[in-house]
Amino acid sequence: MVWTVIRYLPPALFGLLQLVGCSSSQQASHLVLVSQAGSSTVAVIDPVQGRTVKRITVGGLPHRMILNPDGSKVYVVLVGSQAVAEVDVRSLEVFRTFLTAPVPERRSDGTLIQPHFDQDAFSKTSCFACHNPGGAKPFIVGERPVGIAFSSDLNKLYVSHIRQGRLSEIDLLSAQVVRARNLPPSGAASEAVDVARVGSRLVVAMRPRQPSTEASAVRWLDEQTWQTLSEAPTGSDPAFVLPLEENALVSNFESNTLSLHAPASSPKSFTVTPGPLGMLKVAEGRVLSLNYYSNAVSLVDLVSGQVQNHQLELGSRIFVNPTHAALSPDGRLAYIVSSGTEGHLVVFDLERKGVTRAIPIDGLSFDVVVVRR
């Protein structure tokens, strides 16, 4: 009935209705959250309005983010503040923060860090409480947490660190680190650059200090005991581990490949365009690879091995340095972070295989998640 009325409206009025329908008052059913490493914030973007509607200050160098299964909390890894920020999706506020490693008493040269005692830094839940813009120097401190994954029971987080190859287990109820270990290096590979959980196993990507041409390693650990189950070499700079059923897909930033690892078997390799970093499962057996150095994405069929590459461009504009992506609730769009110094959230239509829109965000942004409104 409504459609009938609209069909017989004069064309000018119909156009006006369309304009109203597209006006900024319309809201999306979901929001897109982007970690903005340069400004210590998470941007909340309304994809219908095409703009950032809120900026949440979370802490130093926010990078990776994960959404909990019920969609109520987003966990943001604060690489520069040795902490994770828990963002409440309903209020879009930081609910709490928790450290991923202890606040040190001494520097690496053995001298006492007196301000840590003077300001009771050991009671803080994020180094950002003191090491923030205008606060204590240096701004970037700590063990540099990067990778993040949920435990099987969803009550804990695993966080991997670049410094000392540290793996931490954080109890979400108490917000305390309940287990931590410096993982033994594999050759020159000593930095635990990412962690993912595949069933009852953890997969940790270990890399050498960058830049390097030496091999990295993909290590499988028992989730309960953290005993090493197996290990396989991979490219010199693994960037991200995507859990896929019983496998783990690893992006190799320097060697331009994705490698599909299963415990105790040889990995299968897929060549993509230069600089694969983030990956997104878009359908069963299909992933989208975000290829940082080539300003492109690859759609990879893990069964057939077919790889389709697509430049991130709209008109004459090229969107550089894609890092991570998230799916829209209907699975038709991928929200891609273009993390050049001129930042954009790029909307990529997975059916048309092209960019349909670009929303300005901060430069040097990194990860993205989609949450219900």
Place this chain on the structure above:
Amino acid sequence: MRKTLWMAALLGLLAACGGNNGGGGNNGSSAPNTVAGLVTDIGTGARLSGVKVTVVGSSQTTTTDSRGEFILQNLPPGLVKVDLEKAGYAPGHGLAESTSSAQAIVVALKKEGTEQGYNPTQARTLFQRTEAGPYAVIFQPNSLNTADTNLRVVVTPLDPTKEDSALPGDLIAGGASPTPLAAVTFAEFSILDSQNRRINLKPGSSAIVELPIPPELRSRYKIGDKIHCYAYNPQTGRWEDFVEGTVERSSVDGTTPVLRASIRHFSWYGGAPAVQDQECVLVEVRNRFGPLADAVVTARPGLRAVTNRLGQAEITVEKGVPVNFTATKTYTDTFVDNHGNLIPKPGAKVIDIGRVYEDDLIGLDGKNYSRTPGPCPGSSVQLVRPAATNPLPIRVAPAPEGFFRANALLQPGGVAFMQLEKGIPNADGDLDNAEPAAGAKITISDNAGKTATLSELAPGTYFANNFDVEPGKRYTLNIDADGNGSIDGSGSAFALGNVAWSNLSNGGSYSAASLTATWSDSASAQPGYNALYQVSFQRNGGSGVSDMAFYLGSERTFQPRAQTDPPTPLAPGTYTVTLNAFCGAFSGGNLNISDNITGVGMQGQIYSIQPVNPITITLTL
């Protein structure tokens, strides 16, 4: 008819010069969608003619005239990116907005480094050495996109603490909320084949580069620190391909702290972390008649802003570090007559330039300039502050026609002294037909509120009366070389601390095998302080290889050894031991260090020297 013309000229004059009350009368005429430019040599300050200017993404090109200037008209609206090429110089790049009012691109080019041959089938490390250390590129075999085996590699180093005006583009993480990037160390990498074509890495291949941390920044960036690195993309006019590099020891000399990073595309490349501690500064751009609207202000480290109708703009800068402000105002159909009046004349182009170098925004006049913590609110709308505010003044005027060279000495515990010459720079950067430059206006500040204007003792010789230079303090000079009201060049340096021997004394006797000479410097703990020490041991009456030892570096300890292989203790005997300390830029005493006073049409050095009285010691077996 004559009366009509006379009236038109008078009206034009009034329109150009009349009033400074924000009515726009002081702003001259400025054509839309027009970009004017001025290109200089970063090493000499000289204007460069014959520079090819290409608008990126179009076929529009031009060449700089004999005054180093160019103009581009009828540009499409939006960001204008230009490439600048001149033989013997590293590629230059500039940005401006094509908008309703003309803007200027003021770019300094840097003379390129030494060409080195390279066969790309081989792994090899090539480097260019400067006073900061070796700038290196480490090639993997067959990583370059060519079959040519006779390549030439040119590495052009750039120290942003002295030469930031040669850095291309804006050092900004832009987008929805722009953040400044703080330049640390940079270089340009050019690889040319037999046909002089630029060669790059194969898609997917990489190389490793090592860029020395400038001595002034070594207290800030330590071994193991991570620094964000970027490559400049001339096509987009942005710094891209952000990756983390690590501060490590140079693989060339094993000692210099360098930023080591992976590179995917040879261009300008370097390290620049995002600035976290920002503040918003209110600036006011003025010429001799009053405030100027539509002037473009850039800050390093900081952002870019355009002045409002009151000549004011809020601009985000890094807090607590020295900031270079540069303002340009471009007139495209106006010229300045002999009396300094703006006269309309279709086709003319005038770029007014002004600079202010502030180590701390207390300012040269001791005033606290209006500033607030954090980035400026809203980058597009410039708020007009109440009259009670105290904006940082940036005075602009046409760039000087001559070339000035400054030589300034900070005598610890004594005076500040400067000589200024005017002449024509030759290919080596020295001035030919140099004459003393009289009438300059020079101010010195200790960046803590103490300031003085230098008096001219004799033509070209300037001296700060009643201004004691305190050991270990940093001082800034701002120089209006032609006395026309705008700052033409600026620079800063520390006055040396008190330097003295710690474990040697005149007449002392020491074991040649175990002696390690040490000395102290009262300013060594100051952030950014970087003194060079020159030590020599010379046996009295001796001239053999075991009779002398020499040290030049920034450590405060030295084990004197003969230059034998392997090094051996010095021969026993009586030695004269000298210790000299240097700070800032200084050419002399076998030192040749890049200038640290820079500007358009001027260049120079500010430094501090302290010789410690020679001592005589005896070395025993």
